[in-house]
Amino acid sequence: MNATTSSDTAEALRNRMVDQIKDAGGIQSSAVEDAMRTVHRDAFLPAATLEEAYADQAVTIKPNPAGGLALSCASQPTIVALMLDQLDVKPGDRILEIGAGTGYNAALLTHLAGPDGQVTTVDIDSDVTTHARKALDATGNEHVHVATRDGALGDPDHAPYDKAIVAVGAWDIPAAWWDQLPPGSRLVVPLRWRGTTRSIAFTRETDRMVSSDVQLCGFVPMLGQDGERDATITADGTVNLYWDIDQPIDPADLHGVLDQPKAEAWSGTTVGGYEPFDGVWLRLSATEAGTCRIEALPAAVESGLCKPAIPSRSPALAEGNSLAYFVTRRQESEEGSPAQFELGAVGHGPAGGDLAERLCEQIRAWGRTRTARPTITVYPAGTPGDQLAIGYAIDKHDSRMVISLT
Template sequence: MTDSSTATSTRPEHLREQMISNIRTSGHLHSERIEQAFRAVARHRFVPAASVEEAYANKAITIKPGADRPASCASVPTVVAMMLGQLDPQPGENVLEIGAGTGYNAALLAELVGPTGSVTTVDIHPDVTDHARHALAETGYGRVRVVTGDGALGEPDHAPYDKIIVTVGPWDLPPAWLEQLAPGGTLVVPLHWRGQARSIAFTRHDTYLRAENSQLCGFIPMIGIVPTGEQTGSITDNVALHWDVDQNIDPAALREVFTGPETTVWSGASVVANEPFDHIWLWLTATESGTCRLDADDEAIEAGVCRPAFSYRTPAIVEGDSLAYLTKPRPIDEPGPDGERRYELGATGHGPAAAQLAERLVRQIQRFDRDRAAQPVITAYPAGTADEDLPTGVVIDKHHVRMVVIP
């Protein structure tokens, strides 16, 4: 006969194994060391207000509400695993985390760098750092340094860092992060540009950063002194665009875009249900200076104003008074060789240049289809870098850096 108290005490461990299994199934768990760290750290002890079942579910858990979105939360476990895989912390390394949250990620980092390594985590909210400090001390990770401050400034007292991981969503890369990162070190950051957010694994090369790996993600926008350059504007009822300050996009020029010519072009490339195709957006940022995000409410879609692939987050190209967007995939009558129902990808254009823009977007769909794992290279140089000193690619000017996305 099983003692009820024993059954209760083992339940979190059982749920933790289920969480690990789900992360593995998602394809974001490639390291035995990271798997063991997830097994060693009790996530439910970092989110005491949540039930044990919620603590090990694959979802974010808010620990500090905000006015219109959470101010701080525990990230989705699959995203945590993905970013730790990009960071690849090694025993003995010195790691800085921007965004302390619950302290859970810092505990995983402490497991991965071991007793000879060190972890510093910074957060702008004093109540968040109080929570993290207490949770880390209670779970045996009191050696983690918890600092209250603006993460844009890093933490110079313990620099240089072998690795820096950012768990909030900045639009720009503050100079302190590059300055405090050791040569050859890794910066993993969920950066916003062209309407999307991707976790980028940068490597420091002397005075610039270079990345060959980025993954789609979503994080709470970073606050504090880090600048933002994201712009938003309505182009008709219930339809808006999101773009960057360095782009020549005028929503007023698009007020009548949905009443003019419309063209849909199909690519011949197809996906099955739930198969990701976010790399199309990434390739667009490497080839089209007018890449942005289309945000359409359900009311606009139901009224037939537009038919985007996703209601609130669909990549688009804008050029003057015309635009094209990734359209809702259409079902293919015959199933693919795997027997699953397939859906063809395409683009819909509106305005005088509707056909040309849709065809240009389709070219990037087809590029994605030729090698679905391929990605453009992403670099970041200090803002004062001259054009002739930048590599060839689409330049994205932020306040502190000049990003170049190289196809």
């Protein structure tokens, strides 16, 4: 294949990728669309084929030698577009990116900010920053500042910033970010709590950050933020729980709970086959202190021991030596009619039935206002309780987070 044909193919694949994301409602602004049509993703993924570079999927750039989640990857283009829309970059903006990845996102940010803007991207991994620096230089983005440093520290040398975007899953809002983002600035961050991750667009006010958009997403966790715990609750390790350090959950109390009789509860709330129901998890995290994540490996699902709605990540409620988790069941329907699923819960342990009913209460509440999203407000750690917004408060190391239902 000659260079001209290769270039034509890359452009065609790039435009097709953008068209597909746009047609699915994944690009909202013309500026983001133009950036994604202009910046060559394949130039930042030299080990990938053109087809891989322009598929709507994440691409691993640094595998984890120990297995499990990759140490670094190029985010799925749909998620890239979503977060850039949330960030709302304007020409001339000074932007901080946490998590350099391949350098592709920094190039998109540079395109959006224009010649009068400035982009700084940081990553704790020198292998990642070396790759990003090389790719940015090769694509005419030599003026992007690339720094090898702990993302939790930001980059004070180039602060303050008008916008900041985080390309790793953050459990907390570090104090340094508060210092480098003045009132009126915007932060887009995949924030983790209660086993779930949401890309949140925050606007910095004087003493708080307030969300304007909350979207489901998934990211590699940020290194160094010790706020989450996980443990198995079965002898064979096929069912695991994930929770936060502020929660009074002791996995020893729950070990073997799934061997106890189960109690089913059904909400009467149904969804279509492709209708999202992730809002249930948001409501639970704003109302139930024991909200966490359950993961059932294939062996547990196939044996019938534990069958959450989404085996790899479903919400659950843990309280003492009892547990309930989110499930679905298919409803009977006429032939040719769209599939419908009822949402419910399965509980185990002395209070399992009560927990399952409480989970169903929140399913029903979500079912009445399915498109509503809570407001997330974050304050610096130490903010007195009487200065917090009305809602459910979660304390982290450097911040206090309040979830307010609308």
